[in-house]
Every structure is written in structure tokens, then in C-alpha cells.
Amino acid sequence: xxxxxxxxxxxxxxxxxxxxxxxxxxxxxxxxxxxxxxxxxxxxxxxxxxxxxxxxxxxxxxxxxxxxxxxxxxxxxxxxxxxxxxxxxxxxxxxxxxxxxxxxxxxxxxxxxxxxxxxxxxxxxxxxxxxxxxxxxxxxxxxxxxxxxxxxxxxxxxxxxxxxxxxxxxxxxx
Amino acid sequence: xxxxxxxxxxxxxxxxxxxxxxxxxxxxxxxxxxxxxxxxxxxxxxxxxxxxxxxxxxxxxxxxxxxxxxxxxxxxxxxxxxxxxxxxxxxxxxxxxxxxxxxxxxxxxxxxxxxxxxxxxxxxxxxxxxxxxxxxxxxxxxxxxxxxxxxxxxxxxxxxxxxxxxxxxxxxxx
DNA sequence: ACCTGAACACCGTTCAAGT
DNA sequence: ACCTGAACACCGTTCAAGT
Numbered sequence: 001x002x003x004x005x006x007x008x009x010x011x012x013x014x015x016x017x018x019x020x021x022x023x024x025x026x027x028x029x030x031x032x033x034x035x036x037x038x039x040x041x042x043x044x045x046x047x048x049x050x051x052x053x054x055x056x057x058x059x060x061x062x063x064x065x066x067x068x069x070x071x072x073x074x075x076x077x078x079x080x081x082x083x084x085x086x087x088x089x090x091x092x093x094x095x096x097x098x099x100x101x102x103x104x105x106x107x108x109x110x111x112x113x114x115x116x117x118x119x120x121x122x123x124x125x126x127x128x129x130x131x132x133x134x135x136x137x138x139x140x141x142x143x144x145x146x147x148x149x150x151x152x153x154x155x156x157x158x159x160x161x162x163x164x165x166x167x168x169x170x171x172x173x174x
Numbered sequence: 175x176x177x178x179x180x181x182x183x184x185x186x187x188x189x190x191x192x193x194x195x196x197x198x199x200x201x202x203x204x205x206x207x208x209x210x211x212x213x214x215x216x217x218x219x220x221x222x223x224x225x226x227x228x229x230x231x232x233x234x235x236x237x238x239x240x241x242x243x244x245x246x247x248x249x250x251x252x253x254x255x256x257x258x259x260x261x262x263x264x265x266x267x268x269x270x271x272x273x274x275x276x277x278x279x280x281x282x283x284x285x286x287x288x289x290x291x292x293x294x295x296x297x298x299x300x301x302x303x304x305x306x307x308x309x310x311x312x313x314x315x316x317x318x319x320x321x322x323x324x325x326x327x328x329x330x331x332x333x334x335x336x337x338x339x340x341x342x343x344x345x346x347x348x
Numbered sequence: 349a350c351c352t353g354a355a356c357a358c359c360g361t362t363c364a365a366g367t
Numbered sequence: 368a369c370c371t372g373a374a375c376a377c378c379g380t381t382c383a384a385g386t
Contacts, residue, residue, distance in 0.1 A: 146320030171345025
């Protein structure tokens, strides 16, 4: 990749990160290009879809979450580990508006990575008899994602999300 | 209200109903006006916000849900009654895309009516010891609304929603 | 190769002009 | 009063022209 292309790429991601944080996942793309000091078409060259841009912005977070899932797989209580991890997923989601959108979309590569990480924690919690057998990762994730989506526009998103997650998790328990 | 104004109002609601059903809650307003055979500005005269139009379209459903809540208050098992009712809320939501959007918005008058109806069922279920005391109507509704939102774009929304509602309801249980 | 601004299409919103 | 189409502003997407 040419040096100027790399520079533009980085600027776009940085501009998008702050735009998404301020205005949500539907921030205007032209605005993002302008903040980055770049022509709008350049944004499209690098990121053919808004989804691609969202994924680039949140890739670090996603990676961190996946890594964290690996750590928690070794935790003593599998049920508590799952709950802890879901809480962190939501915390990221409400801290940085738009993450939920990035994860919710179907084709997303982020989604695949996070799903895989979640599967490990879920299976372990189920084998320990702490979570109901018939629950699927897809269901867990839909609920968690739903909680993040519904709370992100509310006042005190973290507090609201925590309360709802308590209920959701109680629902998962065996 | 003048006769032609009334006629236009009705046409707009009918056109909006089918447009929302086909294209979701973000159907183009110009398109709706055109289907109704009415100038686009007339739509704004009658419905200053998209929210107002959504509420007009779903008012019948909302009224039916509120009425149903009244009936279920007399049902033998308060817990089952609440679950039954939440299931019907979601069924409306996934049958007619956009209802969830109509209910999710904060200022919505629909929201107030439905909240009140839900409060009766919830309180009764709590007093019967079937639902956890610390759960609020707001929380129940956020979860149910979240389930409707997350499932409405999936294949088999009704089935998915039913599975998630099972989990959610299990989480509410005392 | 990569970048750019302009052009186009689309949609929401407002307004001056009509009846 | 109420309705209308046109005008405007905004945003996403594409393209011909530049380096």
C-alpha cells in the first residue's frame, strides 16, 4: 500500500471513530471524509460499505473482547465467567455507540470472531450445569446485542444495560 | 374536519400501513404520499413527524393490545397471563414491521397506553410471587421491544421471537 | 495506483401559489 | 381551510479528470 493511501486509511478510521462516538453509527460519511481531510470518494475506495468502516473502527475492541474470552475460559466459575464477559461486551457497546451496529449485521467478520469466542464460554457454562442446555450462542448474542441497542440512546446506558443484563442472565440460568 | 381532509387522512394511513408492512418503518414518505394520491406536503400537514404517522397506523393494534391486557388481568395465573400478553405484543411487532419502532420512541402516546396496560399485569404477577419484585415495567418493555427489534429482520421472526421470549420470561421469574 | 471534486439520485422538509 | 408541486438542503454513490 502506498504511503499516502495508508495515511488516508488511518485518518479515515480515526475520523470515523470520533464521528461514530459523537453522532452514532449513522454519522454522515461526507462529514467523516471531511474530518479526515480526504475526498469523499476516497472513503469509498477504502471502505466500500459503512459496515466495513464500522468494522475497521471497532476491530481493536473486538480483538480485545475475543482475547478476554480466552482468558475467562480459565476462570473458576464458568457461569460467572460468561456473565462477566457479556457485561464487557455490553460495556463496549454502550461506551462506543455503533459497536452494537457493527456486531449486529449478519455478514460481519467481527460477528464471526465474537461468536466463536462466545461459544467457548457458553459451552463451558452449560457443561458445568450453570446455563440451560437449550440456549444457543445465537440467542445469547441476540439478547445481548438487543440490550446494547435498546440502552445506547437512553440516559445512563451502562446502568440500564447492567440491570437488563441481570435479568437476561437470570433467564439463561439452568 | 373537512370532507376532503378526512379522506386524505384515511388514504394516507392506509398507504402508510402497506408501505410500512412492505418496507419497514423507514419507508419513504414521498412514496407513501404518492400511493395515497396526495401531495407530499399534505402528509406533513396531517402528520408532522414520522412518529405521528406510525402511531396513527398502529393505533388500532395498540388499542387491541391494551384491551387484551384488561381481559388477561382476570386470568387465573397472573404469571402466565403476563407471558401470554408479552407474546402477543411481540407477535404484533413481528407481524407488522414498524410497530416496535412506534412503541420504542419515548414521547409516543402509544407507549404510555401500553405501559399502563402492562403495569397492571406485571404488578399482579409480582403480588402472586410469580415474577421478581425488583423488575420494572420499563425493563420488561425494553426487553420485549428489544426482542421484537432484533428478530424482525430475521427469517422466521415469530419463531425466533418466541424462543427469546422464553428466555426473557424465565429471567423475570421469581 | 491513487486521489479529487463534481455530478447524480434520493429523501425529508418548507414554501409560495392555488382553490 | 386545505391542497399542491416545486424548491431547497442533505446525504450516499459514482465517475471523469487529474497526479
